[in-house]
Amino acid sequence: MQRVEFLIRRLLTSLIVLFGVSLVTFALARVVPSNPAALYIGPRARPEEIARVRHELGLDQPLPVQYIKYMEAVLHGDFGNSIATKRPVLEELKGRLPATLELLFTAMFLAVIVGVPLGVMSARWQGKAPDLVVRIGSIFGVSMPAFWLGLLLQILFFRHLHLLPLAGRVSSDLRFTHPIHVITGFYLIDTVITHNWVAFKDVLVHLILPALTLAAYPIGLIARMTRASMLEVMGQDYIRTARAYGLPDFLITYVLALKNAISPTLTVIGLTVAYSLTGAFFVEVIFNWPGLGLFTVHSLLSIDYPAIMGITLFGAAGYILINLAVDIVQAWIDPRVSLN
Amino acid sequence: MKLRKWYWLLAVLVALSLVGTACGGAATATPASTKAASAGQATEKPAATQAPAPTEVPTPEPTAAPRVLKVANTATITTWDPVKSFSTEAAYMANIYEQLLRINPPGSKERFTPLLAERWEHSNDGLVWTFYLRKGVKFHDGTPMNAEAVKASIEAAADHGGAAFIWAPLDHIEVVDDYTVKFYLKYAAPLDLIASSLYGAWIVSPKMLAAAANDKNYFETAAAKGIDGGTGPYMLQSYTPDQEILLTRYDDYWGGWHKGQFDKVLVKIVPEAVTQQQMLEGGEVDLVTRIPQENYEDFKKNPNYDVFIEPSFFNYVGFFNTLHPPLDNPKVRQALSYATPYDDIIKIGAYGLGTQSRGPVPQGVWPWSPDVKQYHYDLDKARQLLAEAGYPNGIERHLKLTYASENATEAAFAPLIKDAYAKIGVTVDIVPMLWNQQWALAKADPAAKDTQDIFLLLYWPTYSDAGTDNLWSMFHSSEKPFFNLSYWKNKDFDHLIEMAAHETVTDPKQAQKDYVDAMNLLVDQAPALFLFDTKAIFIVPKYIHGFKYNLNYPFVQYFFYQLTSEK
Numbered sequence: 001m002q003r004v005e006f007l008i009r010r011l012l013t014s015l016i017v018l019f020g021v022s023l024v025t026f027a028l029a030r031v032v033p034s035n036p037a038a039l040y041i042g043p044r045a046r047p048e049e050i051a052r053v054r055h056e057l058g059l060d061q062p063l064p065v066q067y068i069k070y071m072e073a074v075l076h077g078d079f080g081n082s083i084a085t086k087r088p089v090l091e092e093l094k095g096r097l098p099a100t101l102e103l104l105f106t107a108m109f110l111a112v113i114v115g116v117p118l119g120v121m122s123a124r125w126q127g128k129a130p131d132l133v134v135r136i137g138s139i140f141g142v143s144m145p146a147f148w149l150g151l152l153l154q155i156l157f158f159r160h161l162h163l164l165p166l167a168g169r170v171s172s173d174l175r176f177t178h179p180i181h182v183i184t185g186f187y188l189i190d191t192v193i194t195h196n197w198v199a200f201k202d203v204l205v206h207l208i209l210p211a212l213t214l215a216a217y218p219i220g221l222i223a224r225m226t227r228a229s230m231l232e233v234m235g236q237d238y239i240r241t242a243r244a245y246g247l248p249d250f251l252i253t254y255v256l257a258l259k260n261a262i263s264p265t266l267t268v269i270g271l272t273v274a275y276s277l278t279g280a281f282f283v284e285v286i287f288n289w290p291g292l293g294l295f296t297v298h299s300l301l302s303i304d305y306p307a308i309m310g311i312t313l314f315g316a317a318g319y320i321l322i323n324l325a326v327d328i329v330q331a332w333i334d335p336r337v338s339l340n
Numbered sequence: 341m342k343l344r345k346w347y348w349l350l351a352v353l354v355a356l357s358l359v360g361t362a363c364g365g366a367a368t369a370t371p372a373s374t375k376a377a378s379a380g381q382a383t384e385k386p387a388a389t390q391a392p393a394p395t396e397v398p399t400p401e402p403t404a405a406p407r408v409l410k411v412a413n414t415a416t417i418t419t420w421d422p423v424k425s426f427s428t429e430a431a432y433m434a435n436i437y438e439q440l441l442r443i444n445p446p447g448s449k450e451r452f453t454p455l456l457a458e459r460w461e462h463s464n465d466g467l468v469w470t471f472y473l474r475k476g477v478k479f480h481d482g483t484p485m486n487a488e489a490v491k492a493s494i495e496a497a498a499d500h501g502g503a504a505f506i507w508a509p510l511d512h513i514e515v516v517d518d519y520t521v522k523f524y525l526k527y528a529a530p531l532d533l534i535a536s537s538l539y540g541a542w543i544v545s546p547k548m549l550a551a552a553a554n555d556k557n558y559f560e561t562a563a564a565k566g567i568d569g570g571t572g573p574y575m576l577q578s579y580t581p582d583q584e585i586l587l588t589r590y591d592d593y594w595g596g597w598h599k600g601q602f603d604k605v606l607v608k609i610v611p612e613a614v615t616q617q618q619m620l621e622g623g624e625v626d627l628v629t630r631i632p633q634e635n636y637e638d639f640k641k642n643p644n645y646d647v648f649i650e651p652s653f654f655n656y657v658g659f660f661n662t663l664h665p666p667l668d669n670p671k672v673r674q675a676l677s678y679a680t681p682y683d684d685i686i687k688i689g690a691y692g693l694g695t696q697s698r699g700p701v702p703q704g705v706w707p708w709s710p711d712v713k714q715y716h717y718d719l720d721k722a723r724q725l726l727a728e729a730g731y732p733n734g735i736e737r738h739l740k741l742t743y744a745s746e747n748a749t750e751a752a753f754a755p756l757i758k759d760a761y762a763k764i765g766v767t768v769d770i771v772p773m774l775w776n777q778q779w780a781l782a783k784a785d786p787a788a789k790d791t792q793d794i795f796l797l798l799y800w801p802t803y804s805d806a807g808t809d810n811l812w813s814m815f816h817s818s819e820k821p822f823f824n825l826s827y828w829k830n831k832d833f834d835h836l837i838e839m840a841a842h843e844t845v846t847d848p849k850q851a852q853k854d855y856v857d858a859m860n861l862l863v864d865q866a867p868a869l870f871l872f873d874t875k876a877i878f879i880v881p882k883y884i885h886g887f888k889y890n891l892n893y894p895f896v897q898y899f900f901y902q903l904t905s906e907k
Contacts (some may be wrong), residue, residue: 006430049502058712082721083414084418084556084581085560085581085582086419086560087560087564092581109904131370151614154618158622159621159622162622166615166618166619166622166624167610167615167618167619167624168608171409172410172606172608172624175606176408176604177404285611286612286613287614288608288612288615289608290580290582290583294582295582295766298582
């Protein structure tokens with residue numbers, strides 16, 4: 001019962017948050033002086049044309065009216081049409097979301113399988129060489145701007161070593177020789193389902209650099225977080241007792257200690273997923289990755305109101321969901337945390 | 341107890357991934373899925389792009405690779421409607437659609453190339469133009485191209501086209517027979533130039549025009565399905581917004597096909613210049629449209645590439661606000677014209693890719709003439725003129741210079757103007773603004789204190805007549821300024837260009853003379869700085885042949901039909 005109560009309370013507060021986000025975004029987008037109607041038509045539009053399009057897009061109405069109209073439509077599932085592509089915003093988001101999610105999940109997967117062991121190792125050999133390397137490395141990971149790191153990796157692995165591709169999700173030649181049959185939009189999954197192994201390898205290879213770039217920050221953060229909580233846990237009495245009993249080192253570190261130390265790291269993982277969503281913007285621009293980030297950048301630059309609103313609301317909703325999931329997972333793993 | 345927790349954890353993870361999959365599964369399929377089987381089947385029209393729920397899982401058959409030209413372009417699509425088109429999508433429109441005729445680059449043997457019209461003539465008074473159409477041409481949707489189609493296309497353009505104003509001289513169109521069309525004009529105008537325009541002159545399938553009349557978004561929906569209404573050598577096969585455009589060859593193109601030409605053109609939309617360069621050097625694309633300016637020198641030294649530097653029809657102009665004293669005094673404006681470091685501006689702002697302008701008409705476009713005067717950098721002359729105008733110690737109030745922050749060239753040379761004017765006692769405040777904001781400010785209230793004093797503008801004519809375009813749009817007096825951002829009103833100038841416009845067809849020699857007089861008057865009165873005509877630079881790998889830039893079609897970097905390769 002307590003859990004259901006908790007869920008309901010969280011959902012209600014989430015709705016309030018979403019409403020607030022929509023209001024603020026709407027106001028901000030309108031405050032920026034620009035003329036999306038003019039951008040819609042092209043650089044040489046005559047004033048009469050611009051006025052006509054403004055009216056068509058409903059941009060000549062008073063702001064509160066525009067907002068109410070927009071929210072009404074949203075409640076019916078209509079997020080309007082993108083001013084730039086002239087297609088429904090929902091369709092644009094749905095079409096581009098898988099690309100971003102695939103990148104995000106791959107990056108987070110890398111971040112966890114690399115970051116957590118690094119953190120554990122760093123705690124285990126505290127003060128020694130591995131600890132130093134991991135600590136310096138994680139500072140780099142956290143402070144390096146994503147776009148700079150991306151460019152560096154491109155220059156190294158594409159330009160000089162000719163090992164990895166420059167940009168995009170898939171080689172352009174492949175669309176003619178081994179076209180991917182799209183089912184979920186996650187190319188890794190789709191190529192496996194259709195036994196398209198040539199394409200699978202190609203997709204994987206294209207994922208490496210952008211995922212690595214995106215994972216740099218989370219790896220750094222997760223490693224540090226894990227190290228800190230591991231150190232705290234490993235200093236506790238029960239660990240000393242386990243050592244005294246002669247339990248194997250591996251068991252102590254990875255089972256007894258890590259399980260108790262992982263809780264703060266989980267919170268961090270949840271937060272970095274959200275942070276990485278914005279990091280994805282830069283990564284997608286550098287690697288010309290056809291996801292939500294690239295679409296957002298274009299929408300912002302062309303002040304595409306419906307698209308900006310749609311993306312922000314979706315992003316906010318996604319963020320809320322992720323944090324909710326993290327809280328639930330945390331509560332179930334760690335009995336000390338209660339859902340209040 | 342422990343087990344239950346792990347089950348919950350698993351449940352949450354599974355739920356999250358299901359959410360992700362659900363979102364992906366409902367997505368409209370990317371082009372790869374719908375075009376899977378159509379590689380090589382150029383004439384088959386593809387079906388709608390919804391991904392069908394697969395009942396069986398097809399194992400992909402590796403298909404033979406067609407000859408594909410890969411291009412990285414910055415140009416995005418504002419609209420796929422050939423009538424409304426007025427922006428950078430012209431790069432693709434010009435390969436899918438055709439006009440009645442095309443104007444050739446300056447210096448060509450013939451002024452025009454016949455396209456859908458084989459020949460044309462006009463009456464002596466220039467009021468009636470007759471076009472004789474090419475026979476046996478079909479649109480990509482199978483409809484025959486004939487006089488009715490031409491009439492429908494031009495009427496649509498004149499009615500609601502993005503560049504409808506080019507058809508202002510048109511009175512009505514008469515279909516004489518299936519292959520003969522007569523245009524009746526209200527006043528003499530060079531219809532051959534107008535009909536060769538990059539905008540508002542495409543001949544479109546009448547079936548599609550009729551459908552579009554009932555549905556505003558018809559062409560956008562059609563493009564999403566890979567359908568277009570052109571007669572050109574390439575057809576639209578698929579379009580993924582902001583990502584790529586795939587063109588496939590039209591086998592029944594009237595010009596025919598020969599060895600070495602490309603079956604498909606894959607255009608990747610890449611807004612980053614750095615990425616484009618890396619793609620070119622890495623062999624991921626064959627052609628690019630923009631690389632960082634500082635890197636062109638490297639390609640000149642590279643034996644694998646040819647570098648073409650060609651005049652283009654873009655130029656830079658700096659309007660003086662003639663409603664703001666002391667810029668209302670021609671002597672002051674002349675002084676500033678002498679104080680402008682033209683050579684440095686070209687060298688630093690444009691990496692040397694430009695030539696100083698002679699008035700606002702770019703070289704190579706009617707009615708440019710070498711007889712139009714130019715200013716040259718001369719600070720002493722500038723100081724002298726300022727003194728004569730009553731400002732021996734320079735100008736006290738600051739001058740506000742605005743430019744479009746998206747334009748890297750303007751950002752580079754605006755400080756040069758500031759520095760140079762400082763030397764004669766004129767202080768310039770540089771204010772970068774987004775293009776739309778800069779333009780909105782200039783048009784809001786010209787006399788207002790907040791409005792700019794100097795407006796930097798990158799200009800280009802809509803079609804190859806800079807007399808009725810550049811000269812008129814930028815300097816003919818007007819009540820509500822559109823591009824006349826110096827707000828200058830001069831009856832003599834107006835009269836000269838009005839006369840010359842009417843004489844262009846009936847007495848071209850006199851028209852040229854009148855235009856030269858008008859341009860010299862303009863340069864003398866200096867309502868604006870005439871900075872430089874830009875040059876376009878192209879990097880073409882040695883294995884691609886047939887490239888020839890046509891400055892009359894500035895956004896069309898490549899006519900793909902002209903290109904061949906032995907690879």
